[in-house]
Structure formats: structure tokens, C-alpha cells
Amino acid sequence: MGNPRSRPSIGDVAALAGVSLGTVSNVLNHPDRVSAATAEKVARAMAMLEYLPDGNARTLAAGSSRTVGIILPDLANSLFVDVARGAEAAAEEADHTLMIANSDTRLERESRYLRTFTQARVAGILLTLNDEEHYAAIAGGTPRSAPTVMLNLAVPVARSCSVSVDNALGGRLATQHLVDTGRRRLVFVGGPTTLDPIRHRERGFTDVVSASGATHVRTITPDGVNRSDGWAVGTGLVEDVRAGRVDGVVAATDLLAAGIVHALTAADVEVPGQVSVVGYDNNQAAWDSPIPISTVAQPGEAMGRAGAELVLAEARAGADHVHRAVVLEPTLVVRASTAGPTALMR
Amino acid sequence: MGNPRSRPSIGDVAALAGVSLGTVSNVLNHPDRVSAATAEKVARAMAMLEYLPDGNARTLAAGSSRTVGIILPDLANSLFVDVARGAEAAAEEADHTLMIANSDTRLERESRYLRTFTQARVAGILLTLNDEEHYAAIAGGTPRSAPTVMLNLAVPVARSCSVSVDNALGGRLATQHLVDTGRRRLVFVGGPTTLDPIRHRERGFTDVVSASGATHVRTITPDGVNRSDGWAVGTGLVEDVRAGRVDGVVAATDLLAAGIVHALTAADVEVPGQVSVVGYDNNQAAWDSPIPISTVAQPGEAMGRAGAELVLAEARAGADHVHRAVVLEPTLVVRASTAGPTALMR
DNA sequence: CTCTCGGATTGAAGCGCTTCAATGGCGGAG
DNA sequence: CTCCGCCATTGAAGCGCTTCAATCCGAGAG
Structure with missing residues (x-):
């Protein structure tokens, strides 16, 4: 001593x-x-x-720590940075500390960090996933002790609390905006179908299309949801737009949208003159695009905050805790990549 | 039991x-x-x-854990995300886990996380700072036990290991590029003078200016280093450019540069026709700008990796460890915001 | 057949802290 | 002046693990 x-x-x-x-x-x-x-x-x-x-001795003796762990799929995506911010604020208010782990969307990393947090006996875990498969693989497989709330993915309330954003609503918002501004020949650009949020966005899209009498020209499914994937999609769209077969695009992510717009304008297609493009996520990239991109904003901070509050409440409640599924609402952000109502009355 | x-x-x-x-x-x-x-x-x-x-029991009994903590000033800055990536890769290879904390450049948070990591008896701490004052305030003040290496800030080797990037070289690279492409009337746009890296960038700038016979029109020092600060600077520069008093700008960050370019083009000043602009950091923002911005790329991953390796080495070496200061070299990335040699021979 | 040596296994002593039953001391009530 | 009750304080018993001196066992040497 x-x-x-x-x-x-x-x-x-x-x-x-x-x-x-x-x-x-x-x-x-x-x-x-x-x-x-x-x-x-x-x-x-x-x-x-x-x-x-000594934190370890304290935790060992007391049985639990004052740390909350969050596992994020992608630090380069500003949405998740917002989530972390919100979670941190809420944790701080409850006199806890937030520890961030970055999984890069790799299953192996996700479960490794889950295990690490569990071993550290954190007070709670915020698990941010955007892939159903990963959830299936992880949910049952890992022995856990700390309360865990799922972020970004809506999961059965029976299994755990979750905070998600209404992606179908987001899809509807984006599509309705296109329809409201006179677009009728619409394309949805998605991504891997295991990405749960994207499936829901597409559902919102088709709902509005059929309700409004617009035409669902087709759905394009690139391998990924990044700028380069968008570029490829945009290149493939040039002919359709020129021929008047397509006048509106709903992209499942801003990066995708940015790539599409880039490819389109590089081919001298006018955005939004000939075709409107909406993105999703309200990433910094949507702002920084040569033509700022209209998008659907996700309440990242609110998601993180709600998640931290839920997980802490569960930690406090103990056995008689009842899981809850919080669903947040996205909002439409109109920028330059979609034409205003006047521009299209032709 | x-x-x-x-x-x-x-x-x-x-x-x-x-x-x-x-x-x-x-x-x-x-x-x-x-x-x-x-x-x-x-x-x-x-x-x-x-x-x-149980990780806590293990750490308590064994005396140290297999975790490395990193404190980052800004998760929205892709440079630091790269740093985290590099550090994580190195940690993983040494069978350690990386925990990320986000300080948002706030002194109080920096020291709080420093304390948290210390209490957790992590194997090592990577402290990423970009402000001399914060270093001064923190370095002595917090009782620490784990080896700590400073990232991004060059500090006295006597105090601790550090990994930094040669900012003077970066400043020279950017400025020389402007000079090489025919620019002669140069402005440096900096930021708070407590930001150590920025001071060094400016020194590189002045070195090249005086060696090359170009003119240092002036240094502008906005309150911050973000896009909005850049916009203000750019607006103030319009007249000078029109009057031919300025034909090249070296900005201390990409965000600054993006704001400047934005303001300039909004006022119908041609970039790089009438004025070239170079940024610094190789942020995503530099890519996403309407006119992609030439910039100085910092080796973020390498910095994180080197930091993690150093800290782990120090942890292993114990008492007879000798501090080292690693200095990495930045590289110039030429994009559209600077004119090529041909464009300026007028 | 006994002795020795070395690898495999054991169990007790902490690591630094929280908790809780037990103790101590003090003022007010009787 | 004595007794009771209560608040402040104490110290021992773990929390789950690592470590290390001590022990055990079997095989090879003599």
C-alpha cells in the first residue's frame, strides 16, 4: 500500500x-x-x-460501472457522429461516461466490442447496426449482462429496447416532394437488400408512387451505398433522362445521391432542370456537393440521446424493466437538387 | 458463486x-x-x-488492462477518424482494444476523459490535441499512470512521446505549389494563434514567400477555422482579387478554404482563374467542394498507427523507456482550385 | 526397487474498492 | 445522574481474478 x-x-x-x-x-x-x-x-x-x-476495483466491488459503451458502424458517416454526440450528452447528464467503438460494419468487430463492453461490465450498451443479418448473428450469440439498446434498427420489442427512425416515412417524404414538384417518372436507387433501413425507404417510395399515379420506372440496386456506386448509377441514368424516361431519383443515401448528381452533371444533364435527385441522411456531403442536395434528415442526436436514456433507465429498473421501441421522425430538407413547384409546371 | x-x-x-x-x-x-x-x-x-x-477483476489483479484509450478533438474531422482507424489497427495487431473518446476540443472534456482512462488503468493513452494552451493546462495537471503519447502536437521529448506532422513542411508545400504555378501575391489565412499546427504552417508559408521573391500581401486571422469563417474571409478578399492585389491564398484548413472558394465564386470571382486557393488536411470537404480543393494531406492513419505502437512499446518497456518524437511528412494533393503551370503564364 | 527431477496442478494471498453489521460516542429525556 | 437512541465511524468480508510458492505425480536414472 x-x-x-x-x-x-x-x-x-x-x-x-x-x-x-x-x-x-x-x-x-x-x-x-x-x-x-x-x-x-x-x-x-x-x-x-x-x-x-481505481475504476476497476470500484466496478468489481460495486458490480457495475458508470460507463456506457456505444458501437458505431461508421465514423465517417456524420449521422453516427451525431448519434454519438447525443448519447454522450445524455450519458454525461446522468454522470456516466461514453466510450465509443468503431466496428466499420464488420460483424466480427461488432461482436468483439460487444464482448469487450460486456467484460468491462459497462452500465449499458448502445448497439448501432444497419444490417438485419448482423442483428440476427449477434443478438442471440453473445452472452451479455448489460442492458443493450439497438440504435437505427427496429427490432422486436420482446428482445430489447430500440430507437429507430421511421424510414418508410422518410421514403414517403422524399418521394412526395418529387411528386409535389411535378416529377412523375421516378427511380429508386437502393443498396444491398439486407440493409433494413433501405428496404423501408423503398417501401415509402412505392407507397407514394402508387398513391399519386406517378410511374415507378425502376429500382436500381448497386452493390454499395457510396459515392462511387452513385457515380456508376448516375452514368447509367444519363440516357434515360435525356430521353425523358426519367425525371426524378430517390437515392437511399446522400453519398449515392452525390455520386449520381456528379455523374449526371458531368454528362451535361441538368439537375434539377432535367431531373431532380433526393438523397437521404443529411450528411455533410449533401451540403458540400456542387449542387447542394435535397435530403431527408435523420435526427441523429435525438437518437443517441434517447438510446442513452433508455439504456440507463433499464440499468436502473433492473428485472422489472419493460422494453420500449422508440420511433423518431425524419424531416425533409429541400436544397438545390430538386426543382421548386414553379420550375416544373411545363 | x-x-x-x-x-x-x-x-x-x-x-x-x-x-x-x-x-x-x-x-x-x-x-x-x-x-x-x-x-x-x-x-x-x-x-x-x-x-x-471479468475484465475489471483481471485488470485489478494483473495491474493493467489490454485497452488503449484515444482522445480525439473532433469526430467530424475526417483526419481524426483516420487517426482512430490507424490506432485501432495497430492496437488490434497487438491484441489490444481501442476505446475512443470525443472531447470536442473542450479542455474540461479532455481532462475528464484523461482521468477516466487513468482510472480504468488502460495500457496507454493517445491524447490528440491541437492547442498549445490545452497541452499546458493538461500535461502537468492530471495524475497519470499509463504511458501517454501526444498526437498531432509536437511536445518536448522530455515529457512524452509524440507523433506529429511536419506542419512547416506542409506550409511550404502548399505555398511552393502556388509559386510554381505562377502566383506571386499571396495571402495566408490562419486561425487562433494558440493553434500550434497553424503557426507552423504559416512559418512554412513565409519561408517560401521570402525565398521565392513572392509578396506576402497579408495574413488574415479569423476567429475560427470552419467553413463560415472561410466565407467571411472570402467575402473580404473579393475586392483585392478583382483589383489584382491578390492571386493566391493558402488556407490553414480545408473548411476554411472551402468557405473562401464558396464566397469567391458566389461573387463571380474565378477560381483558379483569378486566384488559386490551397487548403490543408485533405478532408472529405475538400473533395466535395464544387471546385475540388488542392490541399495538403496529413497521414492520419500513419499517425494513429505510430501513436499506438509507441504507447504500447512504452507500456512494455516500463521504466527504461526513452521518449521519442516521430515527425511524419505531409503530401501535396493538387486538385481544381489551383491553376496548373500553363494556365498562369500570362 | 528407490531416488530424483521436472512439469502439471493447487490453493492461499492479495489487487483496491464497496458494503454492512457492529461499535462508539454524544445529547436529550427521564 | 443514568439510560436510550441515533448518527458517525469502523473493520471485516467479499467482488473475480492473477500470481506464486508449495505440492503432487510419474518417468527416467541409478
């Missing part, structure tokens, strides 16, 4: 303050049980020794 | 496998000391119980 090279322990503080070890622990965890004079003495001793309690 | 509701402990595994508790620990930590048959039995028992060792 007295080894001068190692960090001071609670015993050193107790000795210096002239109180028992239990009292020091009390000033740390139950200040109300300690007299003001004693608390003062102990505080002074702590300061003098630069005492910092 | 036998409580069926709580997670199984090492004792449960030992009982089920019919060996002692110490043996189970050995198969976990010193497989070589255990006979194959016993290891097999124990492994079976672990699998059966879904045993997951």
Missing part, C-alpha cells in the same frame, strides 16, 4: 486523514453519511496525494 | 471442469503451463457456461 512508486490507494488516504478506510469510501459514495469535518479532512488528504480511485 | 442469475465466474468453470481455480486462470493466461487434456476439459466447461472473464 505504501509503495511510493505506485498510485495511492484508498488506504493511503485513510491513513493520512486519520480515518478508517470505510470512511474514505463513504465520502466517495455516500457523502451524506459523513460529517462535514471528516469530509473536509478526507478531501484534503485526497488532494494532497492526488488520489484517483 | 453458484448464483444461477449472475454470470459464471472462474470458480464455476473450475468446478465444472473438475480442476482448481488456478488452473482455469492458467489456461487463460499461460496456456503453455497446462496439459492439453486439461486445457481441453476447461475449454469445454467454459463453452458450456458461456464463461466470459
